[in-house]
Amino acid sequence: MKKFITTALVMLGVAAFPLQAHALFTNIGFETGDFTGWTIPAGYGVPSDRSVEFGSDAGAGYGTYFAKIQASDADTWIAIVQTATLEAGTKIDGAFKFDYLDEGAPHLDEAIVQIQHAGWANPLEPYYVAGESTDGWLYWSWTAPEDGSYTLSYAVKNVGDEDVPSYGFFDTKQTAPNAVPEPMSLTLMAGGLAGLALRRFKR
Ligand SMILES: [Ca+2]
Ligand SMILES: [Ca+2]
Structure with missing residues (x-):
């Protein structure tokens, strides 16, 4: 579980990277x-x-x-x-x-x-x-x-x-x-990862 959360956080970090201001x-x-x-x-x-x-x-x-x-x-x-x-x-x-x-x-x-x-x-x-x-x-x-x-x-x-x-x-x-991802799609991505984490946790 811990490893999964770490992976999820890293993925979030990668996803958020394009948000850095040009x-x-x-x-x-x-x-x-x-x-x-x-x-x-x-x-x-x-x-x-x-x-x-x-x-x-x-x-x-x-x-x-x-x-x-x-x-x-x-x-x-x-x-x-x-x-x-x-x-x-x-x-x-x-x-x-x-x-x-x-x-x-x-x-x-x-x-x-x-x-x-x-x-x-x-x-x-x-x-x-x-x-x-x-x-x-x-x-x-x-x-x-x-x-x-x-x-x-x-x-x-x-x-x-x-x-x-x-x-x-x-x-x-x-x-x-580079087109910056819409804040909405990032929110959805974060939501999806959180959902996955929750499912793993419930098991
Ligand atoms: Ca103008
Ligand atoms: Ca003149």
């Missing part, structure tokens, strides 16, 4: 309604109008909220960034939109989405646009090729002038590489 980004989709988890990197300008808004337009991002970043001082990137230690296979889906407002002026305001791995020389750029609005929301998808530290950044730059800022809109969702 390292993921915090509030990657802005669903807290604010910038919890995100920071403004040193050397970047302080946004004059950095807000999180309801994703009310059709097909906007994921969930209820997305980030809207207004360009500010001339030639200064206004950015929000976040670093996370990801497991290989972690999938990131992003939504991106740019409202370029300097129509007719020679100032090609910019917006960019970057993913920087700690071990890479250069960041990946899932999206970069300058001098033109996007045709509504655009979507990108990326999967972490290896375990490591990754920094995701969203940025907008007011090029050449401070008078007519452009706006970048960003949203994201993430999927851990």
